[in-house]
Amino acid sequence: MHFSFPSRLRLLGLSVLFPVLASAQTTPPASAAPAPVAPTSPQWYLLDAQQDGGVMGVSVTRAYRELLQGKASTPVLVAVIDAGIDTAHADLRRVLWRNPREVAGNGLDDDKNGYVDDVYGWNFLGGADGRNINEEALEETRLLARLQPLYQGKTRTSVPAAKRAEYDLYLKVKKSYEAKVKENTEQLQQFAQAYAENKQGAEGLKQALGVERLDTATLRNPPTQNPELRQVTTGLYQTLIQTGFASLDDVLVEMQRGLQETKDQQQYGLNLKFNPRSIVGDRPDDLKQRDYGNRDAAGPDPMHGTHVAGIIGADRENNAGILGVAPNVQIMSVRAIPDGDERDKDVANAIRYAVDNGAQIINMSFGKYYSPQRPAVEEAIRYADTKGVLLIHSAGNENNNLDNTTQYPSPNFLNGQRIPNMITVGASSRLNDESLAADFSNYGKVQVDVFAPGNQIYSTLPGSKYGNLSGTSMAAPVVAGIAATLKSYFPQLTAAQLKRIILASAQPVHTKVRQPGSTKLVDFAELSRTGGIVNLYRAVQLAQQPAQ
Incomplete structure (x- = not known):
C-alpha cells in the first residue's frame, strides 16, 4: 500500500522487549553472548562484504576506490516518483534537477510543456489553488x-x-x-x-x-x-x-x-466516505487528461521522497552529510504518491512527465494490489521503453510471494510479456545470516528480479536532517543509484543493457534465511530470479567488458 514502507512495528519486532524486565526478578542472569559486529559507517549499504567484515552492502565505496577513481562521468537525470522531495535540503540542493527552460515563479509555461513553473518537477496531487492531497484511501476502499x-x-x-x-x-x-x-x-x-x-x-x-x-x-x-x-x-x-x-x-x-x-489507515485509508480528490480538480476517470496538478515538488510531507532521493544521489562533493550512490546525478521530483494508494492515472502521467522532460532512470518506490486502470500505466511504461528509460520498482513490504500474489505495477504486461525496461527489487538486511532477507520484503523466484539493502537505511530527511528508514522503498533507490552510476560512466549503455548488467552482476547468495513473514528457512537464492544482491563493483567490471 502507498509507499513501500513496511508496518514499522511489525518491522521492529520489538513488542516483547520489556517482558524480560518483568521476568528479570526470577530469571538467573545469562552469560553475555558476543555482540554482532556493527559497521563503522551508518551507510552500511555502501560497504563491501569481502572487505568490510561481511556487511552485505553493494560495494559502492570499493567501486569508486578501485575502478572509477579518476574516470570522467556524465550527468544523468533520475526521476523520483514519490510524495515529494525537500528541495532545500543541504545534501540535495546541488543535485536537484532544475528545468532549464522554465522561469521560476512567473506564472507562465515558458517551455510550453503543459506545466506552469515546473522548476523542480511536477505535482499531480495538487490543485491549481495550491492545496495538496496528503492522505488518500486504499485502492480496495475506493x-x-x-x-x-x-x-x-x-x-x-x-x-x-x-x-x-x-x-x-x-x-x-x-x-x-x-x-x-x-x-x-x-x-x-x-x-x-x-x-x-x-x-x-x-x-x-x-x-x-x-x-x-x-x-x-x-x-x-x-x-x-x-x-x-x-x-x-x-x-x-x-x-x-x-x-x-x-x-x-x-x-x-x-x-x-x-x-x-x-490510526491514519483507519481514518483515511479504510474510510469508505473519504475522497480528497476534489482538491485536485481534475476529471479522475479521464485517462487522457494531463493538464492538472501544481508546481509544489515537495508537498505536505516529503519525508519518504527525500529519503529515497538521498540514497540515489545525495551530494558526494560537499564533504557533509551522507554519500549518494550515484556521482553525477540530477534528481527530478514527480509527486504522485499520497499517504494511501496512488491512482493509476497519476502514475501514468508521472512516468510520461519524467520521460518527456529527459529522465533516463525512474525510481518507483510504491505499489498496491489492485490496479483498475492498469492499461494506462502499462501504456506509459511502453512509452518509457520507446525512449530508452529504465524503471526501478520496489517489490512491496507485505512479505508476500509475488509469484502467487500480483502487486502493481506488475513485472509483466497484461499479455504476460515480461516488462523489458523495469527491475523489481526486494529488500535485504546487513548481516549474512538468517535475517538477510528483510522480514517485511515481498519475494518471488519469478516475479522479483533481485534484492538490495532496504533494512535500516541511513539517508536524508526533511529539514536537512538524516535518519534510518526501512522498506523495499529504500532498496529500489539503491538499484536506481547503481543504474545512474553505470549510465554516468558508460553513457552508451541502453536501458536494456543497464538492466542486463545489473541483474547479471548481482552477487549470488546461498545462505539459509528466514522466508519473509515466517520462520521457515530457505535458500536466499530462491527468493528472486537472480538469487542475489546487486553489486556496483561487479556491475562496473561487467560494463567494462568490450562487448555488451
Missing part, C-alpha cells in the same frame, strides 16, 4: 465505495452476464477490504499496548540505571553491577545492534510513528 451501491445484497445469477466480471471484482474487493479492517483493528490494539508497555519499561530502566538515554554505549556497559539489570541491558543491546537502532529512545519514536500510521 473500489468498494464505487461497487457496493451497485451490487450489495445481489447474487451472481441476478446480475446481467455483462456485469458479472465486475460483480466478481466486488466480492473480491469486499473480502480484501474486510480483512484489512479486521487486521487494522487488531494491530491498533496491539501496537498501542506494545508502545505503552515499552515506554513504561524504558522509563523504569532509565530510573534503575540513573541515565537519561538508553543508547548502545550505555546498554553495552551499564552503570550497574546488578546481575538482573545487566541481563536486561545485554538483551536490549543485542536487539538494538541487530535492528540497526542507536538507542531505545529511537525505537520508541519509530513505534509511535507506526502507531500513528495505523
Whole structure:
C-alpha cells in the first residue's frame, strides 16, 4: 500500500522487549553472548562484504576506490516518483534537477510543456489553488465505495452476464477490504499496548540505571553491577545492534510513528466516505487528461521522497552529510504518491512527465494490489521503453510471494510479456545470516528480479536532517543509484543493457534465511530470479567488458 514502507512495528519486532524486565526478578542472569559486529559507517549499504567484515552492502565505496577513481562521468537525470522531495535540503540542493527552460515563479509555461513553473518537477496531487492531497484511501476502499451501491445484497445469477466480471471484482474487493479492517483493528490494539508497555519499561530502566538515554554505549556497559539489570541491558543491546537502532529512545519514536500510521489507515485509508480528490480538480476517470496538478515538488510531507532521493544521489562533493550512490546525478521530483494508494492515472502521467522532460532512470518506490486502470500505466511504461528509460520498482513490504500474489505495477504486461525496461527489487538486511532477507520484503523466484539493502537505511530527511528508514522503498533507490552510476560512466549503455548488467552482476547468495513473514528457512537464492544482491563493483567490471 502507498509507499513501500513496511508496518514499522511489525518491522521492529520489538513488542516483547520489556517482558524480560518483568521476568528479570526470577530469571538467573545469562552469560553475555558476543555482540554482532556493527559497521563503522551508518551507510552500511555502501560497504563491501569481502572487505568490510561481511556487511552485505553493494560495494559502492570499493567501486569508486578501485575502478572509477579518476574516470570522467556524465550527468544523468533520475526521476523520483514519490510524495515529494525537500528541495532545500543541504545534501540535495546541488543535485536537484532544475528545468532549464522554465522561469521560476512567473506564472507562465515558458517551455510550453503543459506545466506552469515546473522548476523542480511536477505535482499531480495538487490543485491549481495550491492545496495538496496528503492522505488518500486504499485502492480496495475506493473500489468498494464505487461497487457496493451497485451490487450489495445481489447474487451472481441476478446480475446481467455483462456485469458479472465486475460483480466478481466486488466480492473480491469486499473480502480484501474486510480483512484489512479486521487486521487494522487488531494491530491498533496491539501496537498501542506494545508502545505503552515499552515506554513504561524504558522509563523504569532509565530510573534503575540513573541515565537519561538508553543508547548502545550505555546498554553495552551499564552503570550497574546488578546481575538482573545487566541481563536486561545485554538483551536490549543485542536487539538494538541487530535492528540497526542507536538507542531505545529511537525505537520508541519509530513505534509511535507506526502507531500513528495505523490510526491514519483507519481514518483515511479504510474510510469508505473519504475522497480528497476534489482538491485536485481534475476529471479522475479521464485517462487522457494531463493538464492538472501544481508546481509544489515537495508537498505536505516529503519525508519518504527525500529519503529515497538521498540514497540515489545525495551530494558526494560537499564533504557533509551522507554519500549518494550515484556521482553525477540530477534528481527530478514527480509527486504522485499520497499517504494511501496512488491512482493509476497519476502514475501514468508521472512516468510520461519524467520521460518527456529527459529522465533516463525512474525510481518507483510504491505499489498496491489492485490496479483498475492498469492499461494506462502499462501504456506509459511502453512509452518509457520507446525512449530508452529504465524503471526501478520496489517489490512491496507485505512479505508476500509475488509469484502467487500480483502487486502493481506488475513485472509483466497484461499479455504476460515480461516488462523489458523495469527491475523489481526486494529488500535485504546487513548481516549474512538468517535475517538477510528483510522480514517485511515481498519475494518471488519469478516475479522479483533481485534484492538490495532496504533494512535500516541511513539517508536524508526533511529539514536537512538524516535518519534510518526501512522498506523495499529504500532498496529500489539503491538499484536506481547503481543504474545512474553505470549510465554516468558508460553513457552508451541502453536501458536494456543497464538492466542486463545489473541483474547479471548481482552477487549470488546461498545462505539459509528466514522466508519473509515466517520462520521457515530457505535458500536466499530462491527468493528472486537472480538469487542475489546487486553489486556496483561487479556491475562496473561487467560494463567494462568490450562487448555488451
